[in-house]
Amino acid sequence: MNPLVLIVEDEKTIRRFIRVALDTQPYTCLEAQDGMGALAMTASHKPDVVVLDLGLPDMDGLDVIRKLREWSDVPILVVSARGHEREKVEALDAGADDYLTKPFGIAELLARIRVILRHRVPKQDEGAPAATFAIGALKIDYEKRRVTLQGEEIHLTPTEYRLLTLLASQHGKVLTHRYLVKEIWGEVTADDTQSLRVSMANLRRKIEQNPAQPKYIITEVGVGYRMVEDA
Amino acid sequence: MKKAILFTRQEEDLDFQPTDANPAQTRAIRSLKSLGAMTAVIAVATLLCILFRRLGFTESNYIMTYNLGVVLVAYITHGYWYCFAASFLSMLTYNFFFTMPYYTLMTYSPEYPVTFISMLLSALLAGTLTMRARQESARAENREKRVQILYQLEKNLLSVHSKPQLLMVAAKDISGLFHASVLLTATDLDGALSMRHVAGKDCFQGERDKAAIQETFQSGMASGAGGELFSDCEAYYLPIVGSSGVLGVIGIALAQPVHLSESQKVFTDAIAAQIALGLERERLYEKQQRAKLEIERERLRSDLLRSVSHDLRTPLTGVLGSIGTLLDHYDALSDPMRLELLTGVYSEAEWLSTLVENVLSLTRLESDHVKPVKQGEAVEEIVAESVSRVQRLAGQHPIHIDIPQELMMVPMDGTLIEQVLVNLLDNAIHHTPEGSAIRIRVYPEPPNAVFEVRDQGNGIAAEDLPMLFNRFFTRRTVPGERKGVGLGLSICKSIVEAHGGSISAQNDPSGGAVFRFTLPLEG
Numbered sequence: 001m002n003p004l005v006l007i008v009e010d011e012k013t014i015r016r017f018i019r020v021a022l023d024t025q026p027y028t029c030l031e032a033q034d035g036m037g038a039l040a041m042t043a044s045h046k047p048d049v050v051v052l053d054l055g056l057p058d059m060d061g062l063d064v065i066r067k068l069r070e071w072s073d074v075p076i077l078v079v080s081a082r083g084h085e086r087e088k089v090e091a092l093d094a095g096a097d098d099y100l101t102k103p104f105g106i107a108e109l110l111a112r113i114r115v116i117l118r119h120r121v122p123k124q125d126e127g128a129p130a131a132t133f134a135i136g137a138l139k140i141d142y143e144k145r146r147v148t149l150q151g152e153e154i155h156l157t158p159t160e161y162r163l164l165t166l167l168a169s170q171h172g173k174v175l176t177h178r179y180l181v182k183e184i185w186g187e188v189t190a191d192d193t194q195s196l197r198v199s200m201a202n203l204r205r206k207i208e209q210n211p212a213q214p215k216y217i218i219t220e221v222g223v224g225y226r227m228v229e230d231a
Numbered sequence: 232m233k234k235a236i237l238f239t240r241q242e243e244d245l246d247f248q249p250t251d252a253n254p255a256q257t258r259a260i261r262s263l264k265s266l267g268a269m270t271a272v273i274a275v276a277t278l279l280c281i282l283f284r285r286l287g288f289t290e291s292n293y294i295m296t297y298n299l300g301v302v303l304v305a306y307i308t309h310g311y312w313y314c315f316a317a318s319f320l321s322m323l324t325y326n327f328f329f330t331m332p333y334y335t336l337m338t339y340s341p342e343y344p345v346t347f348i349s350m351l352l353s354a355l356l357a358g359t360l361t362m363r364a365r366q367e368s369a370r371a372e373n374r375e376k377r378v379q380i381l382y383q384l385e386k387n388l389l390s391v392h393s394k395p396q397l398l399m400v401a402a403k404d405i406s407g408l409f410h411a412s413v414l415l416t417a418t419d420l421d422g423a424l425s426m427r428h429v430a431g432k433d434c435f436q437g438e439r440d441k442a443a444i445q446e447t448f449q450s451g452m453a454s455g456a457g458g459e460l461f462s463d464c465e466a467y468y469l470p471i472v473g474s475s476g477v478l479g480v481i482g483i484a485l486a487q488p489v490h491l492s493e494s495q496k497v498f499t500d501a502i503a504a505q506i507a508l509g510l511e512r513e514r515l516y517e518k519q520q521r522a523k524l525e526i527e528r529e530r531l532r533s534d535l536l537r538s539v540s541h542d543l544r545t546p547l548t549g550v551l552g553s554i555g556t557l558l559d560h561y562d563a564l565s566d567p568m569r570l571e572l573l574t575g576v577y578s579e580a581e582w583l584s585t586l587v588e589n590v591l592s593l594t595r596l597e598s599d600h601v602k603p604v605k606q607g608e609a610v611e612e613i614v615a616e617s618v619s620r621v622q623r624l625a626g627q628h629p630i631h632i633d634i635p636q637e638l639m640m641v642p643m644d645g646t647l648i649e650q651v652l653v654n655l656l657d658n659a660i661h662h663t664p665e666g667s668a669i670r671i672r673v674y675p676e677p678p679n680a681v682f683e684v685r686d687q688g689n690g691i692a693a694e695d696l697p698m699l700f701n702r703f704f705t706r707r708t709v710p711g712e713r714k715g716v717g718l719g720l721s722i723c724k725s726i727v728e729a730h731g732g733s734i735s736a737q738n739d740p741s742g743g744a745v746f747r748f749t750l751p752l753e754g
Contacts, residue, residue: 085646103584194640197609201638204611212611212632218619219612221645 003117006030006047008038008064009079010057018051021106027113035059039067042074049116051109052096054080054087062087062094069095075116079104085222092176092223099174099223115172115229133168135230138207138216140168149207159184160203163196167217167227176224200225265308269317272307276300277324284329293329294346297321298354305358306365314358322351377498380408381505388509397513398428398479401506405499406430409483409491414466416444417479417510420517424448424479434465435482443468444480451477457490467491469499473507478514481506539590546579553579585657592650593722603644603729610639610673610680617652618671624657627665633672641680641750647726648750654719655684655746663688663743679732679749690738699736700724723748 005027009015012033019029030045032038035056042050050068054061065076078091078099088099097119098112133140137150145161147154156164162184167175177193185195204211218226280293304317323336326347330338338344384404391397398415406413412431419425424444429435435444443454443461447468454460455468466484470477481503483491491499553572557564564572611634618630652671659669667687674681691699700720720736727734727748734748 194607197607197612197640198638201609201611210632212615212634213618214615219609219616221608221613221616221649 002026002028003048004028004030004045005113006032006038006041006045006050008032008035008050008056009053010034010055011053014053017106018109021109022113025110033057035061035064038064042068042072047074048120049113050074050076051113052076052078054078054084054091062090065091065094065096075120077112077116088223089176089178092174093178097173111229119170119173133165133171135168135171135216135228140165147207154206156203156206157199159199160206163199163203164207167225171227172229174220174224174226178224180224261309265310265313268307269304269313269320272300272304273297273317273320273324276321277328280325280329290329293325294350297325297350298357301354301358302361305361311359311362314362315355318351318354318358321354322347325350377501381501384502384505385508388505391509391513394426394510394513394517395428397506397509398426399430401502401509402428402430405481405483405502409485409495411486412466412484414444414482414484415479415506416448416482417471418477420514420521426479432484434484437465440464440466440468440482444482447480448477453496455482456484457496467496467499469496469503471503471507471510473511475511478507478510539586543583543586546583549579550576588650589654589719589722592647593725603647603726605642605644605730607640607642608645608648610634610641613643613645613649614652614671614673617649617656620649620653621656621660625660625669628660628663629668630656631668631670633670635674639673639675639680641752643730643750644726648730651723651726651748652682652684654723658719658746659684659686659688659744662686667743675752676749678752680752682748682750684746685739685743687743690742691736691744696736696738700734 003026005022007015007018007022007029009018009031010033015031015033019031022029030041030047032041035058038050038052038056041047052061052064056064061078061080065078068074068076075097076095078088078096079102080087080091080099081102091099097116100109100112131141131143133142139148141147142165147156147161147164163180166180166183177196181193181196184199200217201211204214204217207216208214216228218228220226276296276299279296283292283296298321301314301317301321305314308314326336326338326343327334330340330343332339384401387400387404388397391400394417398417402413402415405411405415412429412434414427414429414433414435416424416427434440439461440455443464443466446452446460447454447470451470451472452460453467453469455464455466456462457467461468466482467490468480468482471479471481481499483499485491553576557569557572561569614632614634618632622630656669656671663669663686669687670683670685672683672685674683700723723746724734727750730750732748732750734746736744736746739745
């Protein structure tokens with residue numbers, strides 16, 4: 001069966017073009033034009049992905065995410081305008097899975113939905129976790145805790161290794177500064193994002209040829225980091 | 232007599248020194264001292280008189296000596312009672328030591344009662360007069376001191392240039408006067424009690440205190456410690472009343488359990504009136520400034536609207552025309568023609584999107600007049616993001632990045648600085664021939680970080696250089712090149728300046744333009 005995508009967007013034109021774009025793909029589309037509709041449709045149809053615009057007429061998009069998260073773990077892709085970085089971070093921290101910046105291209109939207117669906121599958125039939133991860137010339141061997149770049153082993157500190165594996169485990173998805181700091185150091189304080197940046201800079205110097213034009217880990221300014229889908 | 236008591240009170244107020252924690256104790260000590268002084272003076276007078284008797288002086292000298300003693304007592308002690316007691320005591324000792332029979336309180340001569348009474352009365356009168364004179368001078372001194380304090384305060388208030396400064400100076404002065412923690416709050420232009428300054432310990436944050444402040448602010452009546460309302464508060468609150476209502480509240484927190492005396496309260500009212508004058512002056516000035524700003528903003532808005540609507544219309548015409556053609560003649564158009572029209576629409580829309588983004592950042596920066604939220608950002612991340620955002624537009628322009636090998640952290644609002652770099656790169660891409668390289672370089676030059684975007688185009692016309700960062704300035708462009716709204720660079724300037732940096736443009740002697748901006752490495 002085709003994956004079911006719920007589009008929550010009050011603007012009819014945008015809803016329509018997303019629908020047209022999705023219809024060319026093997027997806028089935030559902031539409032809701034406000035927050036209440038989104039909650040009702042999610043409950044009744046159990047979609048595989050929710051594409052949620054944060055600016056809705058009846059309720060705050062963040063509240064929609066929080067309400068959904070009370071009883072559903074459906075992946076949520078948030079759509080919001082540039083310059084609203086805080087809103088994005090809040091949405092991600094509230095449980096959204098990824099975000100898109102308006103105005104966005106259709107190719108970008110489809111790519112994000114693909115990433116989300118791909119991450120959803122292993123969650124359901126969780127077998128043994130993969131023993132290795134590879135992207136471009138970068139390989140991680142989880143069992144041996146070994147990272148190689150073009151076959152050459154690179155030495156990472158425990159923090160850098162943790163950072164790399166965190167991003168790799170959810171590659172294609174943006175992970176917020178807050179989330180990363182919490183996963184690595186446990187507690188979140190203001191200074192920790194500085195430590196995170198330093199660790200990231202060090203990690204990039206080891207795995208990227210040119211840290212100013214990164215190939216593997218992309219910065220989402222004001223939000224977090226994302227490991228690319230495929231290099 | 233009632234009046235006299237009032238005088239004594241004021242006399243107490245004269246010293247604004249910190250009063251002891253226990254006023255009853257202080258008073259007892261003072262009474263004891265006065266009593267001691269009185270006894271000593273009378274004893275000395277008696278000894279003197281005994282000496283006079285040995286020397287064979289007449290009795291009138293004794294009486295004069297005692298009178299002198301009473302005047303002295305009136306001069307050094309506080310209160311009528313001592314003066315009265317001294318008169319009585321001197322009469323008794325005179326009777327005891329110097330009238331027949333000696334060392335008894337009896338007299339033989341019938342004239343002595345008259346002597347006693349006249350002695351008592353003259354002593355009392357002289358003492359009272361002395362005391363009154365002393366009080367009069369103390370009162371004058373007190374008055375002068377007050378006038379001086381008020382004058383000093385007025386002078387200090389005149390030298391300030393803003394409301395916060397005024398609050399600070401006034402709070403400091405009052406705090407120095409009463410040796411107490413002082414809170415000064417004042418209304419902003421919207422009438423909310425939002426500005427505050429505290430000299431000393433901030434003990435004005437309790438729930439009851441906040442309620443008392445509100446009460447005083449709204450009713451214009453004093454409240455708090457020593458008052459009728461909210462007497463359980465730590466501090467005494469009095470309103471600053473100006474011609475247009477309550478302008479603010481003064482809070483004075485003396486060390487518990489001392490309260491301000493009535494006359495001190497009267498004095499604080501005088502101070503409050505002084506502050507009210509200052510506040511009204513500042514308020515007027517603020518209003519003027521705001522009006523000026525409002526006009527400026529209004530002008531900006533209309534300029535923006537005019538310029539934007541013009542620049543929106545051009546690409547929109549293109550979009551509408553292309554789409555209209557497609558809709559009306561879809562079948563008649565060949566595939567390559569359709570593709571061409573659609574590509575045109577796409578690029579117009581993209582251009583519109585950049586324009587809107589710039590207008591939005593501008594309004595965000597101008598309307599909220601919010602300082603950017605600075606956070607340490609890694610320069611390489613910001614540069615990488617900016618470059619990747621323009622990469623697709625860059626087409627044939629190779630972009631070289633030159634940043635230090637070691638990590639460089641600069642405090643900034645990442646998204647805004649990214650916008651600056653994107654605008655500068657975008658500018659370079661649009662104003663230089665295809666294929667020419669663009670170089671972006673960042674290096675530390677303490678106390679700043681320097682960001683440089685260098686192109687290999689024809690440079691900037693000398694006459695354009697000074698106007699480059701002006702709003703709505705657009706370069707007299709080569710025909711066919713898209714005219715910008717002239718917002719990009721002025722936004723860069725606003726953003727960089729809001730960060731405490733500066734931006735400049737110049738021509739590279741070897742050809743091309745260089746845009747350079749700095750950001751402080753600290754803070």
